[in-house]
Amino acid sequence: MTRAARQPMALGDEAARKLANSTKTVPQMDSITPRWLVHLLNWVPVEAGIYRINKVSHPESVDIQCDNFDESPLPDTFVDYENEPRELRLKAVHTILDVHTRVSDLYSSPHDQIAEQLRLTIEAIKEHQEGELINSPEYGLLASTADQQKISTIAGPPAPDDLDNLIVKCWKEPGFFLTHPEGIAAFGRECTRRGVPPATVSMFGSQFITWRGIPIVPSDKVPLDKGKTKFLLVRTGESRRGAVGLYQSGLAGERSPGLSVKFMGINRSAIASYLVSLYCSLAILSTDATAVLDNVDVTKFHDYAPQYRK
DSSP: OOOOOOOSSOOOHHHHTTTTOOOOOOOTTTOOOOOOHHHHHHEEETTTTEEEEEOOGGGGOOOOOOOOOOOOOOOOOOOOBBBSSSEEEEEEEEEEEEEEHHHHHHSSSSOOHHHHHHHHHHHHHHHHHHHHHHHHTTOOOOSSSOOGGEEOOOOSSSSSSHHHHHHHTOOOOOOSEEOOOOHHHHHHHHHHHOOOOEEEEEEEEEEEEEEEEEEEEOOEEEEEEETEEEEEOOOOOOOTEEEEEEEESSSSTTEEETTEEEEEOOTTTTTTEEEEEEEEEEOSSSSSGGGEEEEEEOOOOOOOOOOOOE
16 A cells, blocks of 8 residues: 655745745856966056067167276267167957847846846956967067076976076066966975975965065966976066056046947847957066076975884
């Protein structure tokens, strides 16, 4: 014999949920990162999308004399400029966001559909921007660093000696190291093996490890290929003749420096379109403003188990 199904004594969860409103988050995107490089660069507005780097052509020709006790005539001198200074032009990143008006009209509570679509599109563009600041073959940090400022690791893994050698190359007011998160982990292992745990510093509400007082900043846009990555050391700011980010100011529909959103209209299929544009570039004002550590092996691990004497 089968027992009759038991009758419910009270309202169940499934039925009750029919009357309940769930609390909804805004859409989440796993690819969003803190983009520390964008925060740490000094950003310079440009006119007409062009930035000219003027230099002194022959600094060693400036003639200076000390202590002319014999009252001999002082030397005549002047500082010459390069005749053809380098000019950088801002690069554009564009995309067109399409949103059906039916969707934005009917499904914008509690979160505005157009605002969320624009937010996520802008986040994706800014992630692309940081990647270009590092890897662009035209203006990225890696491509723009002079060959004499590039060195290789001593033994493969990123050891303290390797970062010291980077500081030698970029010793005038260095701002920060930049590497892949795997590079930071590998450097931490090398420090632990040597018994020199790196100090930490707080920036932007987050903790960063340091070496010689210089923070080591992570970015997943730094190349990582077959267990090898790179470390960069960067000096920033125009006054320090460092690396600076460039952007166009005063854009129509500006949402943030260099980024604008323009409404393009609604087509005959009732789809609204928005043009999202970002204009940016990067300039290195002097050769010793950046240095790169190549061939950084992040695959080596150590056995930290205590050793006992027999």
